[in-house]
Amino acid sequence: MLHANNKSLNTPLEYRSENGRLNIFGFWIFLGAEVSLFATLFAAYFALKSGTVGGPLPNEVFDLTNTIIMTLLLLTSSFTSGLAINEMRRNSVKSMIFWLVITLLFGLAFLYMEISEFVLLVHEGASLGTNAHWSSFYLLTGTHGVHVSIGIGWIVLIIDQVRKRGLTPETAKKVFVSSLYWHFLDFVWIFVFTGVYLLGMVG
């Protein structure tokens, strides 16, 4: 429970309270569950990949440059989120918030591109109900997209909390945990990019 700061001042802020340490550790376990969740979605996608009856093939409709830009956007946002943590460690609230906002902007750009891609795909006859291939495509990328959206909303809330309360062990913990989450989404996207888009272009 919430014992006061019982670690030396060299420990990063987010690890200083008992609560912070517990939450961060627990969040890693939660990410373990998320790995299992996405692994299952990937398994479904690969199992149903050939179920393309009555719809376009992926390499007919994928626009690789588009996806590469999306990938770069998300990768950069992961980097800027790392920069934010770096600033947090140096205890400079202003620049931390600056980098968090940049992260959010990249995230929003990613989302915008993903949604426009979906709209385009639907126009070309590849929608959720077209066939098993596209059903599993949308469920996998959509679940990732929903995660990104939730992440954006969450980080907005946290920025607001830091502005009101400054950096405390508790707010620092929240910033740190949300950045773990953000990196994780980037990590998942790498697999979506290679597994779904690159392999989709080939096969």
Place this chain on the structure above:
Amino acid sequence: MFDFIKENLILDEPLIVGANVSILLTLIGLIFALTYYKKWKWLWTEWITTVDHKKIGIMYIIAALLMLFRGGVDALLMRAQLTVPNNEFLSSQHYNEIFTTHGTIMILFMAMPFLLGLMNVVVPLQLGARDVAYPYLNNLSFWSFFFGAILFNISFVFGGSPDAGWTNYAPLAIEGSPGPGINYYLLGLQISGIGTLLTGINFIVTIIKMRAPGMTLLRMPMFSWTTLITSFIIVFAFPILTVSLALMTFDRLFGTHFFTLTGGGNVMLWSNFFWLWGHPEVYIVILPAFGIFSEVIATFARKTLFGFKSMILSLVVISFLSFLVWVHHFFTMGGSAAVNNVFSITTMAIAIPTGIKIFNWLGTLYKGRIQFTTAMMWALAFIPTFIIGGVTGVMLGMAAADFQYHNNYFLVAHFHYTLIAGVVFACFAGFIYWYPKMFGHKMNERLGKLALWFFTIGFNVCFLPQFLLGFAGMPRRVYTYVPEDGWTALNVVSTIGAIGMGIGFLILVYNVNYSWRHAKRETTGDAWNGRTLEWATTTAVPPHYNFAVIPEVSEIDAFWHIKQQKKEMKEESISYEPIHMPSNASTPFLMSVLFFVAGFGLVFALWWMAVLGGIGILACMVVRSTSSYRDKGYYVSVDEIRELEQSNQGEA
């Protein structure tokens, strides 16, 4: 709206109308009683919003007992139907619904919550901790389980129950079952699954991070060990279920094609995913059961558990292997001989670490000074019965032989020998063993033993004949048969056994009431001369902070050791410190209600309701994020602790 209710409320089946009426009367009775005795506030502050792991555990157990009753009524209805050939007591559709709800409820809403309840009550105490790592989440876990269960349970009076078996195979559960029943299954399990996953995370963190000083992992009690391993299985297996349920929900509600052959889908995907979760799930329920038996046997044989490390090793091996055997549930569904072979071998491999445990228990009993308490007798009844379950499991695991046994009563007998003799016996043993920790008095031993004899004998009379019925070719999930099949005599015997189990259960419940009125109140925290830290609390029912002073551990069976050393703590020499405790939480309850609302909306494709529920859930999350700072908890002052501890001493 009125039309909607009229359409879905089931009023043409006498049995269900009876259920309707009795549910309504019970509800009115409850509301009346709560109002009359002015208990609403008490219910809200002491129970609904509580974050105390012991109370949450008790709520889990109460819910599980109710579900055991519901599932048990289902079971008796099925046995009644099967007693004689050509019976017309239940229609085939009704029978389908009943075996589906029976199986689903027993595994997900009875066995798991019962064990989670015992874990909640016991594990923090065993670790010498003040609560679990995330008390707030713990409350959410319980309520989302609870409302998931309610959603599943109302199906039979409103709209019709799921009818595709607890395995819910596609395409039967999609094209084959148009009504809302399967939606209830999908959403009820989804919502309660959230709670289970959170509990898994909670216990991993609690066990790894919050053990008393000196309690290395190798000094940790076996029940906590099994909880830890189980939690890991939960964390990796439950997301598989989450996804599978989501896929089918999408197929049924949004026209996707995961499991529709014409749309390029694959029905085997469901079978694979289901059992990829499903086999680990059977270990999620059996491993804590093993933990309970280990505690009970060690306590009443007055010995440290024999081969402690081999036990831990076998637990770890099982947890890995449990993810590698899933295909043995569908050897007959067209897998190649090579694939079947591989999974045959992994299945037999998992029997090895399971077998090791039997020797651990036998070794513990060997030369022990055994006390035949009721809890111990449940454990002793478990060993031989569970061996039957395990051996028949290996028989089923041989792919070639399984073509003979698959989907007949041999299989039904097998999994009841593991689930009842393993899990249910353990729930009862644990319930009785830890009863004084929860309620401050023991359960009556004579009534307890009477219940045990009825239940264990009834169990064997019910299920042994089913092995033979399997050999005689009776398939599972049939609602009736003809006299020429020659299955009548064995079915009659089986039903008699089922009645015996029912009587056993009723005696057990009566015993709760009887003991509450008559049993001698415990005066110390150590009702059974126990070995582990849950017995080290100063009072029978520990105060909300559990331990005024956190015990130090230097040995396996920590409390036993402390007692041996007679480390009498002198009253004056104890210096208390203020204890920090978390405060109650009401958002989780509200959020779970909203889960229910959203789930109900999805079941009937009432989109406005689903969306409103969803928005409400998000709002709860926002509230939690922005107000977590106010959730500072409170301190129990030294004076208060001293007063509580001394009043306890006084009573003693």
